[in-house]
Amino acid sequence: MLQLDKKECFIALGKFLSQFSMDANSKNETVLYNDLFYDDFIDLIHLSQSHNGWFTPEQVYFALNSWAEALTDKNLSLWLSKYSFDCAQDDKKKVKTVGLILAGNIPLVGFHDFLSVLISGHNVLVKTSSNDQHLIKFLAKYLIAVNPEIKNSITFTDGKLENFDAIIATGSNNTARYFEFYFKDKPSIIRKNRNSIAVLDGNETHEDLVNLGEDIFRYFGLGCRNVSKLFVPKGYDFKNFFEAIYKYKDVIFYEKYSNNYDYNKAVFLMSNFKLLDNEFLTLKEDPSYASPISSVFYENYEDLETLKSRLELEKEQIQCIVSNDLIPKSIAFGQTQKPQLWDYADSVDTLEFLINL
Structure with a gap:
């Protein structure tokens, strides 16, 4: 199956996903195979929370909207334009089977x-997380309906991964050692x-800090691209920060989040840690990157150049840095959960890896 055909499949998928929104689903009669998939997908979106309690309709719709925006002819063409694809589909010796062990923290x-595996010309063998095993399988079925030939390139397995040539695996630090x-x-x-972290200097606008709240609270903070730590200048006043993130106060009404808030706050207080608290988020001074x-977490800095040097040394722990251009290659506030196709996890070029197999 030619790469162009696969690209067209994903463009069709993007058009399919563009019909679904938290505000209102809007059926487009020009979209392929709506009669087979449209109603069932709406049902799946609203069933997702029963499969994973963190996958509320709002969070699932956000993920779908992000993929609808990514899977356009323009974006796919721009992404693929920098690569040379020598893995011709009619040369079966060059086609590899790539195993995927997927995470399930966000939809x-x-x-x-x-x-990436499919568009690079290889076959994919997928082991989904038990926390997110339904959405991707549904999208795979849609791709197969658009072009049945792609079915030969997609396999899902619930058991042990076997008969593969390469692997992409995502997990915790402990499971990574096993992998x-x-x-x-x-x-x-x-x-x-x-x-992910944010570096502030006190000159951020109210809008900047509201957008920072999106980086913190989207997906309830479960993603590696969620900001879990702030670096602030010594003597920083958090008043403006707390006023800006008040927009997200309703997160506390979600039971799973509320239970975590109560538990983690209690643990901190019993340990006599000093906290800043607004009744739905706690701020704790801590040198670690991974907050519950x-x-x-937050940490004070005195010199921005010294901080830059430290962040460079500790870059293996950091997924994204958010700032108003205080740090080289940082991301604008509110954009961490809107990566482009060419924004690779851990800054490892997945497509380059696949092309060179």
């Missing part, structure tokens, strides 16, 4: 790897825990 978190040992004889990308759900 469709592994879809970029799935897309590195188990897959040591295969070409691999092994992803570990990473966290409903909490954000």
